[in-house]
Amino acid sequence: MRDYVIRRVLLALLTLAIVVFVSFILLRLTPGDAVMQKVAAGGLVDPSRIAQFRHQLGIDDPIIVQFGHYLNGIIHGDFGTSFQTSRPTIDEFGSALPVTLELGIIALIFSVLLGVPLGIWSAIRQDSPSDYLGRTIAVLGIAVPSFWLGILLIVYPSIWFKWEWPRGSPSLFTDTATNLKAFLVPGMVLGFASSAYVMRFMRTTMLNTLREDYIRTARSKGLMERVVIMRHAVRVSLLPVVTLIGAQLGVLLGGSVIIEQLFGLAGVGQQTFIAVQARDYPQLQTNLLILSAAIVISNLLTDLCYRWLDPRVSY
Numbered sequence: 001m002r003d004y005v006i007r008r009v010l011l012a013l014l015t016l017a018i019v020v021f022v023s024f025i026l027l028r029l030t031p032g033d034a035v036m037q038k039v040a041a042g043g044l045v046d047p048s049r050i051a052q053f054r055h056q057l058g059i060d061d062p063i064i065v066q067f068g069h070y071l072n073g074i075i076h077g078d079f080g081t082s083f084q085t086s087r088p089t090i091d092e093f094g095s096a097l098p099v100t101l102e103l104g105i106i107a108l109i110f111s112v113l114l115g116v117p118l119g120i121w122s123a124i125r126q127d128s129p130s131d132y133l134g135r136t137i138a139v140l141g142i143a144v145p146s147f148w149l150g151i152l153l154i155v156y157p158s159i160w161f162k163w164e165w166p167r168g169s170p171s172l173f174t175d176t177a178t179n180l181k182a183f184l185v186p187g188m189v190l191g192f193a194s195s196a197y198v199m200r201f202m203r204t205t206m207l208n209t210l211r212e213d214y215i216r217t218a219r220s221k222g223l224m225e226r227v228v229i230m231r232h233a234v235r236v237s238l239l240p241v242v243t244l245i246g247a248q249l250g251v252l253l254g255g256s257v258i259i260e261q262l263f264g265l266a267g268v269g270q271q272t273f274i275a276v277q278a279r280d281y282p283q284l285q286t287n288l289l290i291l292s293a294a295i296v297i298s299n300l301l302t303d304l305c306y307r308w309l310d311p312r313v314s315y
Contacts, residue, residue: 005304012300019292024070027281028063070285079289080282084275089286092271099267102172102179103259104252106187111194112245116238118195119202124229126207134199141196150189150262165263186263190256194248201244205237212236242305 061069073080079090122134157163165185172179209215210233218228257269268287275283 008300008303012296016293016296019296020289021067023288023292024067024285025063027284028066030279074289079286082275082283083280084278084283089283092283093268093286093290096266096268096271099265100256100260100269102183103187103190103256103265103267106183107191107194107252108245108248110188110191111198111248114191115195115198116202116241119199119241120206120229120234120237122199122203123206123210134203138196138199141192141199144192146189146193147258147262149192150186150259153185153189154262182263182265186259186265190252190259194252197248198241198244202237202241205240206233209233209237243302245302 070080079088081087082089082092085092118134118137122131125131154165157165165182172183215228215233218232219225256267257273259265260267260269261273268291272284272287274280275287
């Protein structure tokens with residue numbers, strides 16, 4: 001187990017290093033920069049001031065030199081300063097992180113609580129009306145875009161009931177009621193598609209497990225059907241589902257950009273969107289680095305949980 005953990009950690013670090021390098025290079029190769037944004041807005045017209053501003057931001061150096069400065073800053077705990085706010089990017093990210101974190105946790109909990117039981121129920125009621133209903137819900141979850149569902153939930157309540165969703169990102173601890181009103185529905189919208197994938201995957205693995213010989217043996221011993229399902233079938237069927245749930249973290253983080261824009265939540269997704277528009281390289285790089293690290297760590301923990309659930313898994 002120790003060797004397995006060490007190898008997985010080293011592979012995770014290598015993956016993160018590649019992501020950092022590739023994202024840094026690609027961001028610098030995109031057309032335009034922060035200075036050109038100011039020029040387009042009419043804020044800079046003097047060529048000498050444009051050159052001076054480029055030098056101050058450090059974007060007039062070769063890409064490799066910029067990357068070297070960036071790595072040196074990370075080693076010393078300096079992630080850079082935002083071009084827009086002139087504040088440390090790590091502080092800007094930290095101020096937006098609680099919003100995205102709460103939204104992602106709500107979405108993940110909703111996808112698991114809806115997808116896993118629905119998948120189990122559909123498997124043990126195969127080809128019944130409830131199975132067809134569950135599969136229909138799963139297909140709708142995959143087919144319906146989350147932004148379209150979010151728009152419907154914003155527009156129709158305001159038309160029919162003259163009611164609008166709370167805007168902004170109130171704190172969970174200072175204003176719990178308003179916070180839940182602002183986050184609960186966006187979180188469920190974000191997690192609906194993930195719950196569909198979890199449901200379909202759980203149903204498939206459960207059907208395969210229920211056909212195994214040891215399940216027939218357990219039934220032949222006279223065990224109650226509830227015991228056979230919950231104690232023997234569900235545990236084994238959860239193994240591949242755990243992997244899927246871990247992989248959904250990246251999907252939820254990426255999808256939060258659109259949902260945060262729709263519902264006016266000032267999270268990392270909205271912050272990243274604004275940074276893309278302003279060509280704020282330091283803020284973008286910090287956001288990508290931390291989000292990539294979160295996804296890599298999530299996949300690492302998923303692999304370790306998989307190994308803990310089934311010791312036969314090898315590197």
